[in-house]
Amino acid sequence: MKTLRFTLNLTASLLALAGLLPSLPVYAHSVTGHIEIEAQSPVKKIIVYLSPEQPRQQQSQTYQVSQKDTRFNPPLTIITVGDKVQWVNDETREIDHNIYSLSEISHFDLGLGPKGSRLEQTFSQPGEINYYCSAHKNMEGKIVVLPSRYYQLLEQAGDFKLDGIPEGKWRLNAIIFHRRYKAEPVNLTLGKSPAQNLTLKLVKR
Amino acid sequence: MKHLFLLSALLLAACSAQTPRVTADKGAVYGVLTAQANSAFREKYRQSDTSSVYGTEKETGIVYQDDMLNYPALDELYVGLVGQALSSQQYTVHVTAEGMSPRSQALAVGDVLRVYNDTGREQSFFITQTPDNGDGIQSFPALAAGSSANYPVLLAGTLELLSENDVNLKTSLLSRKNMAVKRLKNGETYQFENLNPGQYELIFWYWRLGKIAQKIEVKAGESVRVDKSLSVDSIMGAH
Numbered sequence: 018m019k020t021l022r023f024t025l026n027l028t029a030s031l032l033a034l035a036g037l038l039p040s041l042p043v044y045a046h047s048v049t050g051h052i053e054i055e056a057q058s059p060v061k062k063i064i065v066y067l068s069p070e071q072p073r074q075q076q077s078q079t080y081q082v083s084q085k086d087t088r089f090n091p092p093l094t095i096i097t098v099g100d101k102v103q104w105v106n107d108e109t110r111e112i113d114h115n116i117y118s119l120s121e122i123s124h125f126d127l128g129l130g131p132k133g134s135r136l137e138q139t140f141s142q143p144g145e146i147n148y149y150c151s152a153h154k155n156m157e158g159k160i161v162v163l164p165s166r167y168y169q170l171l172e173q174a175g176d177f178k179l180d181g182i183p184e185g186k187w188r189l190n191a192i193i194f195h196r197r198y199k200a201e202p203v204n205l206t207l208g209k210s211p212a213q214n215l216t217l218k219l220v221k222r
Numbered sequence: 223m224k225h226l227f228l229l230s231a232l233l234l235a236a237c238s239a240q241t242p243r244v245t246a247d248k249g250a251v252y253g254v255l256t257a258q259a260n261s262a263f264r265e266k267y268r269q270s271d272t273s274s275v276y277g278t279e280k281e282t283g284i285v286y287q288d289d290m291l292n293y294p295a296l297d298e299l300y301v302g303l304v305g306q307a308l309s310s311q312q313y314t315v316h317v318t319a320e321g322m323s324p325r326s327q328a329l330a331v332g333d334v335l336r337v338y339n340d341t342g343r344e345q346s347f348f349i350t351q352t353p354d355n356g357d358g359i360q361s362f363p364a365l366a367a368g369s370s371a372n373y374p375v376l377l378a379g380t381l382e383l384l385s386e387n388d389v390n391l392k393t394s395l396l397s398r399k400n401m402a403v404k405r406l407k408n409g410e411t412y413q414f415e416n417l418n419p420g421q422y423e424l425i426f427w428y429w430r431l432g433k434i435a436q437k438i439e440v441k442a443g444e445s446v447r448v449d450k451s452l453s454v455d456s457i458m459g460a461h
Contacts, residue, residue: 059387087289112276115263117454119432121354124461126454129262145353149430151259151454152276154291196350197386199357222350222359 046182046207048167048189050215052174058219060195064095064161065177065217066168067205070186075099075166077139082158083107084114084130087150089158097166101139106130114156118148122162145192161192174219184208189217197221239411242445249440252413253448255301255406257428258293260454296408296428299452300328302401303414305422311403312336312372315383315393317345322383322393326429330401331378338370346386347373349395355379394429401425426450434460 048067054060077099083090085107094102104116104127116136117126122144127136140146140162150156167179167187184207191200201218242250258264267276277286286292312334316323319341327335339345348361358377365371375381381395404412419442427433431452438446450456 059389061389113263113266115260115454117260117458119457119461124458126260126458128260129266151431152263152291153289155289195386195389196353196382196384197348197359197361221361222357 044183045180046184046212048179048182048205048212048215049177050217051176052171052191052219053216054174054198054219058174060193060198060219061173062194063171063174064163064168064192065171065179065189066163066165066191067179067182067187067189068164070188073165077101079103081105087153087156089156092157093159093161095161095163095168095170096140097163098141098143099139101137102160104130104136106132106134108132114153115151116148117151118146120146122146182207189215191217191219193219239447242413242415244443244445247442249417249419249442250413250415250445251303251417251422251424251438251440251448252411252445253450254409254411255299255426255450255452256409257296257299257431257452259291294408298324298326298428299406299408300396300427301404301406301412302328302396302398302425302427303422304398304401304425305420306402306417307400308402310334314338317341317391322391324393326394328396328401328403328427329375330403331375331397331399333375335373335375335383336370337365337373339365339367341367341388343367343387345388347383348386349373349375349377349381349383351377352380352382396425396427396433398425424448426452428452432457
């Protein structure tokens with residue numbers, strides 16, 4: 018009985034508090050919308066993402082890439098600034114691989130990784146990085162380094178939904194691998210008004 | 223043994239570089255360009271058996287496994303000499319549904335690409351700077367199947383010739399102002415002759431490995447020899 022009374026009191030207190038402070042901050046927001054692009058567009062694979070106005074601390078993560086059968090798998094790795102990529106040599110044969118990139122934002126040569134090895138690289142700048150194995154011709158991969166974890170990979174233009182976003186000022190943007198197109202970024206302030214049914218336009222460069 | 227094959231091929235190429243003739247008031251630059259896997263991999267290859275996951279040693283040389291990058295057979299290495307004004311050059315690009323040929327082309331700003339569309343469908347081609355080089359773009363009118371057109375290249379830097387209609391069609395371009403270009407097979411000799419004395423820049427490039435630039439001074443009546451090996455190691459060292 019005491020427990021029930023305490024629960025009722027607590028609920029009432031919370032309701033009262035909510036009534037007194039109707040604009041208490043909500044810490045996780047959703048951003049929804051759709052990609053607008055001309056009809057018959059051949060654009061595939063679009064990364065919709067949010068970029069914070071002020072850099073935010075994020076716990077770094079490690080993403081693995083397989084090298085089995087002389088292929089980088091997945092061929093596309095999407096990470097956030099400060100994250101690490103670990104290339105795992107999981108070949109069934111005794112075969113070495115080399116991993117290097119000459120991208121301006123991150124050039125590296127991780128040397129040779131024999132079967133069973135794990136070679137790592139941390140990425141500190143946002144952008145696109147192409148990497149290769151200097152020995153095997155089909156081994157090409159791409160890393161996209163985003164400014165935040167709030168993104169969605171779309172196979173084609175359509176609806177998107179980004180969840181769990183802290184309030185603050187953000188810029189909605191997209192990376193398009195079809196180089197003829199670019200996104201027209203949208204500035205958002207999350208916290209008071211909802212950011213629903215937005216339109217992110219992709220236009221020809 | 224493999225080491226000997228590679229070494230002898232490189233030495234043969236290096237020895238075959240003939241000194242260009244120069245006049246009293248002009249100079250020249252020449253040398254040998256090679257491309258190879260990074261040094262750690264070459265060492266690993268030398269230590270492997272005559273037949274391995276990397277290739278098989280034959281009397282005629284090394285036969286690489288199909289999935290290997292066959293460095294000795296590379297024939298799209300480029301040397302550019304920057305610093306002399308030239309008349310516009312034209313280069314040909316053949317496009318089929320399988321891809322573009324050549325896979326790469328070095329050229330000067332103002333040079334022309336003659337593009338043949340043999341894909342069996344209309345294509346709208348464009349040239350753009352690579353993402354880490356800029357966002358410049360040149361677009362061209364749609365090109366009907368079976369026809370060809372001239373595309374002057376006005377952008378500088380690391381570029382790509384692409385199609386709006388098929389993202390798999392691609393040729394990498396390296397463009398600089400006032401750049402004379404030689405396309406070479408791996409281990410071939412290049413020569414730039416009849417040069418006015420002065421400062422020049424040489425650019426050595428293979429699309430998958432990147433480029434190395436080197437400044438040189440050409441003197442009247444002299445030939446400058448510059449050999450270069452493109453590998454992951456040498457290009458990282460030049461960055």
